[in-house]
Amino acid sequence: MTRDEIAAIIESFVKSAKRLKDCGFSGAELHGAHGYLITQFLSPWSNNREDDYGGDLEGRLRILAEIVDGIRAVCGNDFLLGVKLPSDEGVQGGIDPNEAARIAGAIASWKKVDYIAFNPGNFSLSLENHVPNMNFSPGPFLDLLPPLKKAADQTPVMAIGRIVSLAHAEEVLASGRADLIGLSRMLVSDAAAVNKAARGRESDIRPCIFCNVCWGEIHAGKPIACIHNPELGTSGEAREAPVKSTRARRVAVVGTGVAGLEAAWRAAERGAKVVLFGRSTDLGGSAALDARLPGRGDLAKTIAFQVDKVRANGVELRLGREASIEAIKSVCQMLSSLLPALQCSLHHLRKA
Numbered sequence: 001m002t003r004d005e006i007a008a009i010i011e012s013f014v015k016s017a018k019r020l021k022d023c024g025f026s027g028a029e030l031h032g033a034h035g036y037l038i039t040q041f042l043s044p045w046s047n048n049r050e051d052d053y054g055g056d057l058e059g060r061l062r063i064l065a066e067i068v069d070g071i072r073a074v075c076g077n078d079f080l081l082g083v084k085l086p087s088d089e090g091v092q093g094g095i096d097p098n099e100a101a102r103i104a105g106a107i108a109s110w111k112k113v114d115y116i117a118f119n120p121g122n123f124s125l126s127l128e129n130h131v132p133n134m135n136f137s138p139g140p141f142l143d144l145l146p147p148l149k150k151a152a153d154q155t156p157v158m159a160i161g162r163i164v165s166l167a168h169a170e171e172v173l174a175s176g177r178a179d180l181i182g183l184s185r186m187l188v189s190d191a192a193a194v195n196k197a198a199r200g201r202e203s204d205i206r207p208c209i210f211c212n213v214c215w216g217e218i219h220a221g222k223p224i225a226c227i228h229n230p231e232l233g234t235s236g237e238a239r240e241a242p243v244k245s246t247r248a249r250r251v252a253v254v255g256t257g258v259a260g261l262e263a264a265w266r267a268a269e270r271g272a273k274v275v276l277f278g279r280s281t282d283l284g285g286s287a288a289l290d291a292r293l294p295g296r297g298d299l300a301k302t303i304a305f306q307v308d309k310v311r312a313n314g315v316e317l318r319l320g321r322e323a324s325i326e327a328i329k330s331v332c333q334m335l336s337s338l339l340p341a342l343q344c345s346l347h348h349l350r351k352a
Helices: 003-022 037-042 057-075 097-110 142-151 166-175 185-189 193-198 213-219 258-269 285-290 299-312 325-351
Strands: 027-031 080-085 115-118 157-159 250-254 273-278 316-319
Touching: 003 027, 003 057, 027 057, 037 057, 057 080, 057 097, 080 097, 097 115, 097 142, 115 142, 142 157, 166 193, 185 193, 185 213, 250 258, 258 273, 258 285, 258 299, 273 325, 285 299
Parallel strands: 027 080, 080 115, 115 157, 250 273, 273 316
Antiparallel strands: none
C-alpha cells in the first residue's frame, strides 16, 4: 500500500465510526484480529514494510493509533471504542501470546480504547480458530487471557469464542479471566437471550449449537442465516411473546424433524390446535442421526429445545404412522365434534 492508500483507509475507518455515531450507535469495535488488514500491519509475519508503518512495534501499531486518534477526534471520548486483537496468530514468526501482550500493553498505554477483545487465528492454517465450532471444547482459548489481561493493565478485556451459555459467561467473569463477554452466535440463535435470562426464563432461550452456518453463509456472499432460527434478521426476532391469532385454527404438521417441530409449536404458541404426525416414533428426524456422529453432539440441543416447546405448547403427537389424507381427516372430524362442547363451555363462562 502507498502512503496515500493508507491515509484513505484511515479516513474510511474514521468516517464509518462517525456514521455509526450519527445513526445512534453507542460505539464501534475495530477488528484487528483474524488476519484482516489491521492484523497484517500489527504482525511481524505479514508486515515487512521499511517505512514508519513497519519495523518495530511502534511502526506496526502506527495505522491503528492513527485510526483511534481520528475516531476520537470526530466521535469524542464518550463514544465506546473497542479493539479486537489476535491472542495467537498460529503462524511461525507472527503474533504469539507474548507479542500479543506487548501489543495490548502499548494500546492500553494510549488510554483511548475502552476495551480489548482477544481471539486467535488468521487467514492461514489457523483459520478454524476464528470462530470455534462444536468440535472445540467450551471457551477453548480462555486460558490465553490472564497474561493478556495483566498486560492490558486497567483496560477491560473481553472474552469471546464459544461461550456456550449465559451461565458459562458468568463463570468466566467470576474466574477473573475477563471483564466483559462478547456474544455473537448466541444472539444470532436467539436475539432475546439476555432479556429472557434476566426474567428467569433461561429454558426459553434457543440454544446456539455452534454449527457455524451463519459464518459460512456470510463468507459465501449470502445473507446471514441460522439453521434453527427462522426469525433471524426479521423485525420480530427479539420478541419474547408471540402475537396470538384472533381466529381458532386447526393445523396438521407432517414430519418430526427440526422444521416440523418448529412449525408445530410455533403454530400452537399462537393459539392453534396442532397435531404433529411422524412416521417414526422418534423425534428429530435426520438431525437426531447427525447428532450421534463424533463431534456433532451439540445438535441434540436443538432437538431437545424443540421437543420441550412442542410439549409445553400442547401439541398432540401422532407418531409411528403415515400422515395419510384419511388420518388428517379423522383428526379434523374429531376436533369438529369437540367444537359444540367447547362453544357451550365458553357460553357458560361468559355468563358466569
